[in-house]
Amino acid sequence: xxxxRLLFAIVLLTTAFLVLLPVVLLISxxxxxxxxxxxxxxGFDAWRHAVESPLIMGSLVNSVLLLLSTHSISxxxxxxxxxxxxxxxxxxxxxxxxxxxxxxxxxxxxxxxxWILCLDPEYGLLNKxxxxxxxxxxxxxxxxxxxxxxxGHLATHxxxxxxMLLTPIFRNIDSSFEEASAICGANRVTxxxxxxxxxxxxxILAITLIAMIRAMQSFEIEMVLGSPIRLYVYSxxxxxxxxxxxxxxxxxxxxxxxGLGCLLPLIFAQRWVGLRRQYVSVSGRMKSASVRxxxxxxxxxxxxxxxxxILTVIPIVFLGLTSTMKLFGFxxxxxxxxxxxxxxxxxxxxFRQSVINTLQMSAGAALVAIVLLSLIAYxxxxxxxxxxxxxxxxxxxxxxxxxVLFSLGLLYAFLEIPLFRPLYGSMALMIIxxxxxxxxxxxxxxxSAMLQLSRDIEEASAVxxxxxxxxxxxxVLPIVVPTVLLVGITIFITAAREIASVSLVATGGTKxxxxxxxxxxxxxxxxxxxxxxxxxxxxxxxxxxAARALGLRIGLKN
Amino acid sequence: xxxxxxxxxxxxxxxxxxxxxxxxxxxxxxxxxxxxQLMALLGPSGCGKTTTLRMVAGLEQPTGGExxxxxxxxxxxxxxxxxxxxxxxIGMVFQSYALWPHMxxxxxxxxxxxxxxxxxxxxxxxxxxxxELMELGALIDxxxxxxSGGQQQRVALARALVYEPSLMLFDEPFSNLDVHLRAQMRMxxxxxxxxxxxxxxxxxxxxxxxxxxxxxxxxxHGGRIxxxxxxxDIYKRPATKFVRDFLGRVLSLHGSYDAAGGEARVRxxxxxxxxxxxPESNPGSRVEVSIRPEFVKFYEDGEPARxxxxxxxxxxxxxxxxxxxxxxxxxxxHVFTELPAGRPWHEGDAIRLELPMAALSVWPDK
Numbered sequence: 001x002x003x004x005r006l007l008f009a010i011v012l013l014t015t016a017f018l019v020l021l022p023v024v025l026l027i028s029x030x031x032x033x034x035x036x037x038x039x040x041x042x043g044f045d046a047w048r049h050a051v052e053s054p055l056i057m058g059s060l061v062n063s064v065l066l067l068l069s070t071h072s073i074s075x076x077x078x079x080x081x082x083x084x085x086x087x088x089x090x091x092x093x094x095x096x097x098x099x100x101x102x103x104x105x106x107x108x109x110x111x112x113x114x115w116i117l118c119l120d121p122e123y124g125l126l127n128k129x130x131x132x133x134x135x136x137x138x139x140x141x142x143x144x145x146x147x148x149x150x151x152g153h154l155a156t157h158x159x160x161x162x163x164m165l166l167t168p169i170f171r172n173i174d175s176s177f178e179e180a181s182a183i184c185g186a187n188r189v190t191x192x193x194x195x196x197x198x199x200x201x202x203x204i205l206a207i208t209l210i211a212m213i214r215a216m217q218s219f220e221i222e223m224v225l226g227s228p229i230r231l232y233v234y235s236x237x238x239x240x241x242x243x244x245x246x247x248x249x250x251x252x253x254x255x256x257x258x259g260l261g262c263l264l265p266l267i268f269a270q271r272w273v274g275l276r277r278q279y280v281s282v283s284g285r286m287k288s289a290s291v292r293x294x295x296x297x298x299x300x301x302x303x304x305x306x307x308x309x310i311l312t313v314i315p316i317v318f319l320g321l322t323s324t325m326k327l328f329g330f331x332x333x334x335x336x337x338x339x340x341x342x343x344x345x346x347x348x349x350x351f352r353q354s355v356i357n358t359l360q361m362s363a364g365a366a367l368v369a370i371v372l373l374s375l376i377a378y379x380x381x382x383x384x385x386x387x388x389x390x391x392x393x394x395x396x397x398x399x400x401x402x403x404v405l406f407s408l409g410l411l412y413a414f415l416e417i418p419l420f421r422p423l424y425g426s427m428a429l430m431i432i433x434x435x436x437x438x439x440x441x442x443x444x445x446x447x448s449a450m451l452q453l454s455r456d457i458e459e460a461s462a463v464x465x466x467x468x469x470x471x472x473x474x475x476v477l478p479i480v481v482p483t484v485l486l487v488g489i490t491i492f493i494t495a496a497r498e499i500a501s502v503s504l505v506a507t508g509g510t511k512x513x514x515x516x517x518x519x520x521x522x523x524x525x526x527x528x529x530x531x532x533x534x535x536x537x538x539x540x541x542x543x544x545x546a547a548r549a550l551g552l553r554i555g556l557k558n
Numbered sequence: 559x560x561x562x563x564x565x566x567x568x569x570x571x572x573x574x575x576x577x578x579x580x581x582x583x584x585x586x587x588x589x590x591x592x593x594x595q596l597m598a599l600l601g602p603s604g605c606g607k608t609t610t611l612r613m614v615a616g617l618e619q620p621t622g623g624e625x626x627x628x629x630x631x632x633x634x635x636x637x638x639x640x641x642x643x644x645x646x647x648i649g650m651v652f653q654s655y656a657l658w659p660h661m662x663x664x665x666x667x668x669x670x671x672x673x674x675x676x677x678x679x680x681x682x683x684x685x686x687x688x689x690e691l692m693e694l695g696a697l698i699d700x701x702x703x704x705x706s707g708g709q710q711q712r713v714a715l716a717r718a719l720v721y722e723p724s725l726m727l728f729d730e731p732f733s734n735l736d737v738h739l740r741a742q743m744r745m746x747x748x749x750x751x752x753x754x755x756x757x758x759x760x761x762x763x764x765x766x767x768x769x770x771x772x773x774x775x776x777x778x779h780g781g782r783i784x785x786x787x788x789x790x791d792i793y794k795r796p797a798t799k800f801v802r803d804f805l806g807r808v809l810s811l812h813g814s815y816d817a818a819g820g821e822a823r824v825r826x827x828x829x830x831x832x833x834x835x836x837p838e839s840n841p842g843s844r845v846e847v848s849i850r851p852e853f854v855k856f857y858e859d860g861e862p863a864r865x866x867x868x869x870x871x872x873x874x875x876x877x878x879x880x881x882x883x884x885x886x887x888x889x890x891x892h893v894f895t896e897l898p899a900g901r902p903w904h905e906g907d908a909i910r911l912e913l914p915m916a917a918l919s920v921w922p923d924k
Contacts, residue, residue, distance in 0.1 A: 454654060459643070459650075460650070461658075463718075464644075465644045465674055466673045479658070
């Protein structure tokens with residue numbers, strides 16, 4: 001009992017410190033008027049500036065508009081796809097589900113790179129294709145636009161995540177709901193709209209809230225597609241306020257605080273809906289017969305094929321093409337193909353350094369996460385200590401705070417507190433940032449594994465005469481070994497492709513592969529960017545398949 | 559054959575209480591289990607029997623009272639003593655068996671010994687001996703999912719026995735087995751108890767199980783103990799109506815108390831007088847007379863009338879295999895009871911029953 005209490009105190013203090021300190025600093029900095037190094041001077045200047053600045057208010061409006069557009073397209077599409085995958089006799093539906101799963105692990109930036117190559121206003125291959133048509137002077141697509149950003153979201157995660165969350169929910173609905181509706185005379189579309197969708201409404205509501213929270217955090221797509229046309233959302237504006245010369249910490253903090261304020265009601269709503277999720281009309285019997293698509297089989301099959309191709313194969317093919325083309329988009333020059341970009345990248349010292357950095361950071365984050373998150377999960381599931389709910393809340397906060405803001409908070413903490421200043425620019429800081437970025441997902445996976453572990457299993461060990469530590473070591477950990485590996489791999493992948501939460505704490509010496517990729521993309525160096533995108537995709541997909549082999553089923557348990 | 563050593567020591571619970579906010583799951587119970595005795599805690603779900611067992615194991619902390627075993631105090635709220643579960647040297651068989659899926663049969667059973675730092679040769683010897691005792695020798699290297707329910711049950715028992723714990727706890731151990739296996743396991747437990755002396759507590763909601771395996775039964779209801787006694791005594795002479803109804807079926811008739819002539823009698827609704835061993839009561843007070851159906855005697859055709867006979871008619875009959883479920887109009891009221899199969903009963907027939915005085919019990923009727 002005593003060892004357990006001591007360990008709990010250590011875990012709680014460490015986590016609370018790492019999570020809460022950056023958030024507190026972030027908010028308090030919006031009231032500081034003096035520059036770093038000068039005597040402290042508090043005031044509301046930054047706030048006044050933020051409220052008056054059209055750029056800052058405009059960025060919030062952009063965030064909301066993008067959210068609405070993306071969600072109102074992706075939700076209906078995802079509902080239909082999830083229903084088809086879960087409830088019909090569509091051929092290859094398991095294969096399609098697997099492809100969505102793969103798509104979930106695809107690094108956003110790389111897929112986005114593929115689409116830039118298709119839809120760039122000057123060189124985009126789709127535009128070139130259109131220009132081959134008579135009477136068309138200029139291709140119609142421009143990815144560097146509002147709708148380009150919406151497309152970027154749809155083609156990366158917006159649809160995928162919803163399909164993964166909704167499919168198991170549709171699958172678990174008792175088919176007598178559908179059968180009763182059919183007997184009452186309703187056709188399949190009516191049944192889907194009038195019976196099935198209402199049955200999953202609580203789940204859809206929860207997913208919508210998750211989508212809204214994620215939209216407030218979204219960063220890379222807006223960074224790459226919005227910056228060139230000076231279309232800012234609030235996360236990219238925070239970033240550019242810090243990266244500009246001189247950085248405007250006050251305005252960035254004020255904007256960050258407003259963003260957090262907008263998120264709070266969403267977060268509480270999401271928790272509330274999440275807690276009531278038991279209400280979803282899922283019966284214990286789980287009888288689910290499949291609906292025959294009949295003549296619709298072929299069109300539905302083709303439609304879902306198209307979605308899957310858009311999400312995975314098409315962008316990868318374009319990445320491959322571009323990485324081996326002398327001049328991207330120009331097929332008619334003599335000898336258009338080259339390995340030159342690959343050679344350039346591999347010869348680049350900063351590439352090699354960033355590969356090493358990525359491996360160090362991801363491996364470090366995976367190790368730290370396994371130890372810290374397994375204990376957090378154990379204590380929140382199993383113990384009855386007083387601070388348990390605080391620990392639970394703190395472990396879950398990083399999912400709600402946008403990565404860029406976390407990065408900014410960590411930057412403050414490690415620049416301003418003399419004790420930590422030596423860590424600035426070190427790998428340790430990157431590892432901390434990466435662990436923060438994946439804390440909630442990792443803890444969640446551990447928790448679901450530990451919830452399935454019956455309490456008897458531990459009690460039997462105590463009755464047999466084992467101490468708590470012995471029980472944790474000999475019984476709990478060995479049983480969750482697959483989960484440990486799983487969390488390790490998942491954290492490795494997410495850390496390797498993480499951009500937002502490490503963006504502001506990285507320095508020249510600790511830059512990771514995905515940050516290098518971002519640099520190349522922002523600079524418009526598409527050749528090397530495509531090469532790195534390709535490498536990152538190979539790495540993520542390989543590890544994702546390994547995780548799959550270990551039994552990761554995201555979506556089934558959440 | 560190894561014989562598990564007899565451990566002297568009685569288990570005693572004094573004023574044991576467990577409150578969850580305002581609700582008392584266990585409400586100040588006192589109980590003594592003598593050395594070598596197996597005590598069943600019997601009651602419907604929610605009566606507090608499992609909570610009591612878990613407090614003895616140290617898996618729940620009482621909010622009041624104390625638990626002592628032999629010379630040691632496991633827990634005492636007054637003296638603020640609390641011995642951790644792993645230091646109590648007890649064995650426990652869980653309802654779910656709680657076998658560790660990542661270990662083999664051998665590793666599961668060896669675990670309590672390895673935790674106690676027993677030498678590995680000794681571990682091997684003792685594990686083999688106890689697996690032999692449980693007739694599991696052939697399964698020693700199997701993993702847990704490869705075993706059937708009955709085999710898992712025996713491994714769980716072996717794991718609890720292997721370190722010769724001073725006190726054995728059983729938490730509804732047979733409730734996950736099917737009817738046949740359950741009967742078989744009861745036999746097995748009886749066989750085992752001839753070879754191994756154990757002091758123990760056995761929680762169950764199945765009265766047949768409690769009656770057949772335990773030396774003594776404590777019947778719990780609403781967090782309190784209603785009656786403690788040997789199975790046969792408690793079955794024949796229940797102390798409360800709850801105990802009477804929980805332990806088996808009864809045929810109950812209503813009437814009024816009549817002490818005319820110095821002999822206790824009950825007058826039924828149709829005027830029939832039944833002699834019975836009733837406690838003193840006010841003449842005319844309403845009472846209920848009860849009898850277990852198996853003690854009812856039936857008349858052959860034309861037999862002369864005996865004492866304590868009631869008459870009536872068969873109103874409904876349902877054949878259920880080994881007996882008939884029936885509704886009778888008996889002694890002036892409608893009653894549900896059962897009739898033995900093997901006689902040609904018919905709906906509408908008149909019926910005569912003898913209710914022997916020794917088998918009757920009388921209860922105040924509210």
